[in-house]
Amino acid sequence: MKLVYPAIFTPYEDGSGGYAVEFPDLPGCVTGGDDMAEAIFMAEDAASGWVLTELEEGKKAPKASEFGSINTEPGQFVNLVALDMDAYAEKYGSKAVKKTLTIPAWLNTYVEENNISCSAVLQETLSKMAQSSMQ
Structure with a gap:
């Protein structure tokens, strides 16, 4: 199963080039990275883990919000993060x-x-x- 979720990227306040990443559709799913590449990698991993937990508990994966409906604050931006749930579950799934x-x-x-x-x-x-x- 392939899924795509919008994520809000917020630059670290210290100006180090890193980003905090949160998913409006996945409550409590927050991660970050020291640069853009790491932030995207960590976002994919965190969101995949969040969704896998839901699926293993018998719940459905949440529907993704429309890209344009995500509200941001100054300095933030929205990027889509793709998840390959089959590959993630094969590697990390336990149930x-x-x-x-x-x-x-x-x-x-x-x-x-x-x-x-x-x-x-x-x-x-x-x-x-x-x-x-x-x-």
């Missing part, structure tokens, strides 16, 4: 739920002969379905 699956015997033979992981196929397909339903 898995076991599901029982029933398929016809002939299809099971095909699966076994071709070393296909039903779990992987189901996860990939359901992830694509979830992504398309959020758009």
Whole structure:
């Protein structure tokens, strides 16, 4: 599942070139970086972790606000941050739920002969379905 959220970047007051980053759609999700590249990397990581926690608790990922609807103060700016939730969950996700699956015997033979992981196929397909339903 791919998601995009607007983030508010605020330059550090000390003039060091760093930025604080907050997400209006993800309450309490705040991070920062010593330069723009680090701030963007940290924003992606923080937002992905926030959304993954929601998903693992059985909640839906919040809808993203329209880019133009985000209010900023002088010196702040809004940038979009892209999240690849499948890659993040694969690397950091800790919760898995076991599901029982029933398929016809002939299809099971095909699966076994071709070393296909039903779990992987189901996860990939359901992830694509979830992504398309959020758009």
